[in-house]
Amino acid sequence: MSNLDGNNESLFAYPDESGHFGQFGGKFVSETLMAALQDLESEYYRLRQDITFQEELQRDLSEYVGRASPLYFAKRLTTQAGGAKIYLKREDLNHTGAHKINNCIGQALLAKYMGKPRVIAETGAGQHGVASATVAARFGLECQVYMGSEDIKRQSLNVYRMKLLGAEVVPVHSGSKTLKDALNEAMRDWVTNVDDTHYIIGTVAGPHPYPMLVRNFQAIIGEETKRQFAEQHGGLPNAVVACVGGGSNAMGIFYPFLEDREVRLIGVEAAGYGLASGRHAAPLNEGAVGVLHGNRTYLMGDANGQIVETHSISAGLDYPGVGPEHAFLKDVRRAEYVAVDDTEALDAFRALNKLEGILPALESSHAVAYGLKLASKMDPDESIVINLSGRGDKDIPTVAKLDGISID
């Protein structure tokens, strides 16, 4: 199998042994963390072959998370678009309401098998924090969640939810007081408490082995999609569409399709107020190659290499970097990356409510918005799958406020 650059290596061969996806990825961390990353990597490789671990993981995914999540043919949405058939992969129906739990279950089990009694996590919108607090409760682990003080103000519901789950939410007041700063602070905690603590990174970013192991825990989305699509429709979809912040739901659904070259893989970034405004979160569309949070990838930086503040209506996409494998898939042209702005995402949010009775997360609404556009230009005998990565209960206050309604 050769990819578009004429490289004969299968796309499943990445990352290489040193954790690189071509020029991207790697381990750009201070020396104190190197030993912990090496331990994590070797433990992960060992447990991947461990039957007891795998059985426990599978059991929890089915009995606790509620997998498999359905693949749903969205008939009225299809009619509205007037083109290709639209299927939705219903990750919003998972326990805790998003794909995040797939990774958290896997990593909490890793922590348990590694004998680490404490987990930490970073969170932006609070979804990964809630998922981490949930699995910590499930496995009896101590849990601290780092969250930017700006995000704490915007997401009070999830903050309270994490407290109910027994986690401590630690406000981060440094830098822009958002997700990237929460990540910095979680890394600082991990450096200090590396002996008894596992850091549950929530996306396919961070230093190796995180982009690989988070991808592998999320790949169940794509594996199920492939099987369900074959059963319900036959063959392969023509395109798979997913939103990309850090990129874990997209990587999870893309990965099993990487060598099915006839399937278009389309990642949708947040264009915020529009790409031209400069106020967005679309590093794959508008960023430059740089190094942040342990890996080389596309980043939103200024001319001096400082990381800039991003904007998206959806807090889960409001991140200046992106997982290194997406950077790689962009450069080898296996995946395409587009951007959808706040207004288009909101329109899709409303459309899915009215046409299908499904309340999508604002993150996932970006994928729905692009999926609708794409389907409308395709033939009725073609099909696309949109990853509906999360549900939108958490976003109701944001959208209501835009409608001039206060529901506090």
Added chain:
Amino acid sequence: MGMLSERLKSLASNNKKALVAYIVAGDPEPGVTVPLMHRLVENGVDVIELGVPFSDPEAEGPVIQLAHERALAHNVSLGNCLEMAAEFRQADQVTPIVLMGYLNPVETMGYENFAVKAASAGVNGTIIVNLPPEEAVDMSAILESNDIEPVYLLAPTTTDERARMICQASKGFVYYVSLKGTTGAGNLDINDVSEKMERFKKLSELPIMVGFGVKDGPGARAIVQVADGAVVGSAIVKLMAEHKDDLKKLSDEVGQFVSELRAAID
């Protein structure tokens, strides 16, 4: 041999220990930095670590994070840091300057461009906190061909196998981060440092400087019993923060503090 190696060699041959001081360029405002660098030297500092402000200083504790933020409020860039180094170098041709920072500003400037500009500004070494030697093969070659010595870090968790590789890659000196944690965190456990130093000294031909957690004269004195020098960062930066509204006092206090450190280690 670079100026950094030469200076450390000559200290060793005179049986002296090195005092390395860290400040963030542009903290609390750009005009402070160059005169303060001279003041550090006048009061006994052997090597200056000049921190390059970055928006996301992952390895720093709260004290140094705030210093980065104060400098960034004045938009101090890597280019500005090099200008400060060059200005300092006009009046001082003997004190080594080591730039300490994070990779992204250097990556954005371009390795080659950075190395050439840094060399002509009189920079003698670099510590790039989030660039371990495995990821630095290209960078090291470019720096060394411009007479800049890349310094790499050892940590309490570093295995012998990695330590050997790090000591091989490092030039000038090796920097031992004496704590699990961020800059300025916790208290120094001198017995632990002493144990680790015994192990690392067998693996390194270079002098080893110890930093992270060296807060005062007695701490620095204890460190140089077992190491070739002490790096003091957060304690100086904290003093600067306390006097950021009175720049004369800031300079006096830092000068006084550094001369106490010097006296303690000699």
